[in-house]
Amino acid sequence: MFPLKTHLFKKLSQSTPSTSTSHSPSLSLLADQCTSFNQILQIHAQMIVSARIFDNFAASRLLSFCALSGNLNYAIKIFNNTHQPNSYMWNTLIRAHANSTSPIDALNRYKKMQRMGVLPGKHTFPFVLKACSKLRRAECCVQVHTHVLKHGFDFDLHVLNGLIRGYTVLGDLAGARKLFDEVSVRSLSIWTTMVCGYAQNRCANEALALFDQMVEDKVEPNGATLASVLSACAQSGCLDFGEKVHVYMEERGVEVGVILGTALVNMYAKNGAILLAWKCFDGMLEKNIATWNAMICGLAAHGYAKEAISLFGELEEKGVVPNDITFVGVLSACCHAGLLDFGREMFESMSIVYAIEPRIEHYGCLVNLLGRAGKLMEAEEVIRRMRWNADVMIWGALLSACKNHGNIEIAERVVKEILALDPHNHGVYVVLSNMYAEVGQWTDVSRLRKVMKKESSMKTPGLSLISGDD
Template sequence: MALSFLADKCKSMHQLMQIHAQMIISSRIDDHFAASRLLTFCALSSSGHLSYAIKLFNKIENPNNFMWNTLIRAQAINKNPDEAISLYINMRRNGFAPNEHTFPFVLKACASLRSLNCCSQVHTHVLKSGLDLDLHIVNGLLRSYSVSSDIHTARRLFDRFTNKNLTIWTTMICGYTQNFLANEALLLFDQMISEGFVPNSVTLSSVLSACAQSDCLELGETVHVFIKTRGLETGVILGTALVHMYAKNGAILRARELFDSMPKRNIATWNAMICGLASYGHAEEALNLFRKLKEEQIVPNDVTFVGVLSACCHGGLTDDGREIFGSMKRVYGVEPKIEHYGCMVDLLGRSGEVKEAEELMKGMVWKPDVVMLGALLAACKYHGNVEVAERVVKQMMDLEPDNHVVYVVLSNLYAEAGRWEDVMRLRKVMKQGNFKKTPGWSLVDDVV
């Protein structure tokens, strides 16, 4: 028994391995209590080693529920959701019944995988186990359904659950916000307040995100006043939510004041400010913030580059955009995504580098979407590039065969170039295709 208690007091893997060796020599390793202490340290301690825990677990004959739960929990919190689910399946195959300590971490793994099928199956097991009224499990189900984009099932669960606490309300509000259903999130928040629940920092962060999505500056300001009145600490998460809310609602000066006053900021805070500045045309200021990231020793991520490339696009800063895009992988190790290519195609197109934009688009591993093609077509129209426009229209028609507006744009380009035979040919194609003039098409053409 003394060795088991020593395992609880371990401070390093070196110490634990010595105790493990003594347990093997003294045959104490076959004792489940002793083995579970070793497993807990290896799997869950910050000084532990998960791979060692897995080897230890595989050597234990007939591991008990506690051991299964410990390893499932370790895999779930170490961002190995597939491994956590595999362990759960093996646990059931070996005849062990999951309990109230199993499901929260299995559901955490389901949420990480964003697998609706996985969540539904685990939900069935929860019902069969009679644990559908457990607060932690219900909270896990709400979160898992929400991140798997089944917000309707999450809401049904929420409505049926009578013993709601603040965490349950917060998870549901957060679920709506994550699914960009801001109005529903704000209505639920209003209901929560009317039922006497006092929001905490996590709740308010979600509400502020909803305010950012729905342009509710007034409500966001009210939440800010509530935070001050209650004396809630404006840490990184809540502070970032406030910066994001003000920036998205166009209150750039207020957002910048908050940003500058924050003693601690993470990359999400910087992204909120950079993207806000970019959205409202403050291109140089956004670039200056991006340059300061290096001084602060904060590593930018893919969201940062979407923001700063958008700033270059809005500000017409073509050379800066090229340099930043080129540095993404080379300097920062960030692989460009389709959003980054979209920003560059838009930037190059606006500056008249239509062929360069087309070549960049051809070099992508993805097929361009309608938004990217539309931006390039708009550039072709503005700069009178019929050659590239013809190719872009073909690609757009492959994606949206009924989108006659692109033919209208191309027809106008032909007309401006004096290519009247092509104008008549295209109009004949449109007529044969039974394309109908829809209300507002000329307005769309003007925008394009």
């Protein structure tokens, strides 16, 4: 075995093996002070030799370290060899499963806990609800809510916060708001969860209205609340509200770290206030890749293509590693500026230099770039070489380029692809018909109009639910 750190080893060697559990707290303390799995293995061995492992308090400390440090399988072995595990041990495993790549195990563990007659507590439900959220199982969330009521935890703010978060993550904002409104004395966490829930579900107006109510009720928002409100302002285009939030932060001396600073940059950039976004960006002492992305994408979206590409160069000079979102911004900037060669180079560098596999958004930017430059055959080849099936948006970008460059041959193929994905997309018939008309192919125009008329007559007629009789 690897040696424990010297001070821990001395403490362990001073503990005499005994069948008594009177000294188990000292071993438990050592378990809490461990920094590696090898140290835990030595303490576990000492507990087995001294029979102290039969003390559930001592065993729970070992299990907690293993479960929450990534050694979940070992934690399960400790649990399975524990006679009558206590609720803390059950909760620890449920929490570890909920945070793992297999959250279904958290729900299975919770079911087994019930079968064994172990009562859940206020620390059980938030982790079970987290598992429901990760699995996107709304019915599980409702069932857990029923259990919360059954066990009398419907007045516990910690549990209620978990329920509200569960409902918002699953998109049931009505259910979340109903719970929120029923809480008579709300904690800051509950206010924040509801505001964040609205913002994350793109209900910006509701998020801003609730924030207004929060401030009126004299509840001081925290960083998470403010970041969510700024995100809502970015989504909804509420620049005025975003500026008021910024003033509110300055008046109360709110410390602007990376998260809030990035939220401000993103809010100003999305609303087109590029100078204010740049001022916030430039004033930040610490930035992460999300900060750089907010500024680069904001510049690109509002036509400042050269500035976006220049900022990308600065990012590389500072040794900041770009991610897939960075390249969406850079490729978008290349489209606006018509920088075909540089755009191709950036697209290639994603996988070669940065080991980032291009996603469908990057291919969309490349197709748009090639289409604008008139490289229609190359754009079509790019789409057909993609590992994913192209969506209507990508084929639509190519069709638009075909229209701009008058390439009927490729346009006809593209229209077939779009109709295979969306058979009722009559807009593509109109585009192709107009292209035929521009070059005088009136026979084809007439043929398309007949097809459109036939398609229109095949539509299911609308039915009124209102009776005409009195």
